[in-house]
Amino acid sequence: MQPAVFTPYAPAVRINYIEPQEEAKVREMEGVAYLDFRPGSLEIVPSYRHNTQELSKIEASIRSVRENPDVTLVGLHIHGYASPEGSYALNERLSQGRAEALSQYLKGHFNLPQSILSVTSTAEDWQGLREKIEESSLVNRRRILEVIDNTSLSPDQKEQQLKALGSTYQTLLNQYFPSLRRVSYRIEYTVRDYTPLEAEALLEQNPGNLSPSELFRLAETYGVESSRWGEILQLSALLYPDDVVSQVNLAAFLLQKGDTVAAGKVLENVKGEEVAANNVGAYYLLMREPEKAEGYLERAKGQGILSAEYNLTEVRKVKDDMQRESRLKEK
Numbered sequence: 001m002q003p004a005v006f007t008p009y010a011p012a013v014r015i016n017y018i019e020p021q022e023e024a025k026v027r028e029m030e031g032v033a034y035l036d037f038r039p040g041s042l043e044i045v046p047s048y049r050h051n052t053q054e055l056s057k058i059e060a061s062i063r064s065v066r067e068n069p070d071v072t073l074v075g076l077h078i079h080g081y082a083s084p085e086g087s088y089a090l091n092e093r094l095s096q097g098r099a100e101a102l103s104q105y106l107k108g109h110f111n112l113p114q115s116i117l118s119v120t121s122t123a124e125d126w127q128g129l130r131e132k133i134e135e136s137s138l139v140n141r142r143r144i145l146e147v148i149d150n151t152s153l154s155p156d157q158k159e160q161q162l163k164a165l166g167s168t169y170q171t172l173l174n175q176y177f178p179s180l181r182r183v184s185y186r187i188e189y190t191v192r193d194y195t196p197l198e199a200e201a202l203l204e205q206n207p208g209n210l211s212p213s214e215l216f217r218l219a220e221t222y223g224v225e226s227s228r229w230g231e232i233l234q235l236s237a238l239l240y241p242d243d244v245v246s247q248v249n250l251a252a253f254l255l256q257k258g259d260t261v262a263a264g265k266v267l268e269n270v271k272g273e274e275v276a277a278n279n280v281g282a283y284y285l286l287m288r289e290p291e292k293a294e295g296y297l298e299r300a301k302g303q304g305i306l307s308a309e310y311n312l313t314e315v316r317k318v319k320d321d322m323q324r325e326s327r328l329k330e331k
Contacts, residue, residue, distance in 0.1 A: 006328050009321035011314040013282035014307035015252040017224075018275055020212035020245045025191040026074070027208070029061055032184050035102065042097040044105045055105075058185055062110055065189045070209065075188030076112065078103045080121040083177035084129065084162075088155040092123035102183050124155050125180045132176050140168045196221050203232075212236050212246045230257070237266070248276045255279065260286050274299065278308045285311060290318045 036049035046055055065073050080099025082091035099119045107117060130148045133141055147153070147161045163169045191209045194202060199210050199218040207215075219232035230253045236243075237250035247270045254263035263283055271280045281296035294315050300308035 006325050009317055011285050011318055013285050014310050015255050015279050015282050016305060016307045017249050017252050018245050020216050022213050023211050025211050027189055027191055029187040031057060031061055032182050033058055034182050037098060042101050044101050061187055065187055070192050071189045073189050075116050077118045077186040079184045081125045081180055081182050082123055083180035084124045084159050085173060085177055088123055095121035095123050099183055128180050140165050207235060208239060212240050212243050244270050244273045244275060248279055252279050255282060278305050282311055285314055290315045
């Protein structure tokens with residue numbers, strides 16, 4: 001007599017999509033400029049050495065925001081850095097003063113309100129130097145890192161110990177310190193809201209100006225069964241990897257089309273979030289892990305999610321099915 005062939009029960013899970021909440025669309029643009037100053041000077045001279053080229057990078061970034069009718073410039077943040085040569089007190093003055101000089105230059109050049117400007121500084125960029133030395137093949141690399149990491153030394157004492165390395169210090173001075181002397185800038189701006197029709201036009205040109213909620217509403221115009229639905233949900237998850245709802249919706253789409261492996265990878269990063277509970281439970285149910293599924297689904301049921309109540313009935317069916325499978329194996 002042939003043994004009975006066991007066919008596992010395939011649960012018919014129900015997933016849920018979540019409409020993202022509206023958000024204030026604040027975006028940022030970042031960059032770095034390596035400005036040249038005359039020795040000991042805090043004045044920006046646009047024609048001095050490479051300044052024309054470096055200033056043009058910042059100006060082009062600001063202009064791209066100012067000339068875009070859909071966005072509003074709300075913040076310009078300048079951070080100055082100095083390298084470790086010279087006294088810490090002098091470098092503190094230079095890093096802050098030169099950052100302030102750039103801020104005031106841009107304020108006058110673009111007629112910016114003082115209220116959107118902020119200036120900070122790092123007197124000596126030891127962390128930046130450490131990262132560069134870590135990646136280097138310098139002979140005294142380990143000794144340099146020991147000096148940098150020695151928290152009992154003041155910055156000036158660290159420099160003195162590096163000077164004691166002789167030619168190695170000259171290498172630092174000539175090849176590593178110049179790139180530490182810089183200003184970073186962060187341009188902060190807000191983006192206006194778009195209708196689904198306007199969002200459609202932006203989708204190919206500048207999707208980053210669309211919020212998760214705008215992308216979701218656009219996807220809804222195509223319907224859940226359309227290919228565009230999945231494409232837009234995947235784009236939203238790609239653009240906003242830290243947005244939980246976008247990730248939950250992508251996982252829902254992947255579960256819906258039967259790609260449990262990909263769905264599991266997406267859910268791994270958000271399974272602790274309450275909004276993900278039903279879809280995480282559905283995933284574990286499909287993976288025939290009913291105990292895990294039940295815990296998540298009970299949480300989702302507590303939120304009033306009807307899909308979770310249905311999925312819990314499927315949990316019981318899978319449990320019963322696994323017991324039958326176990327009994328058949330014992331025979």
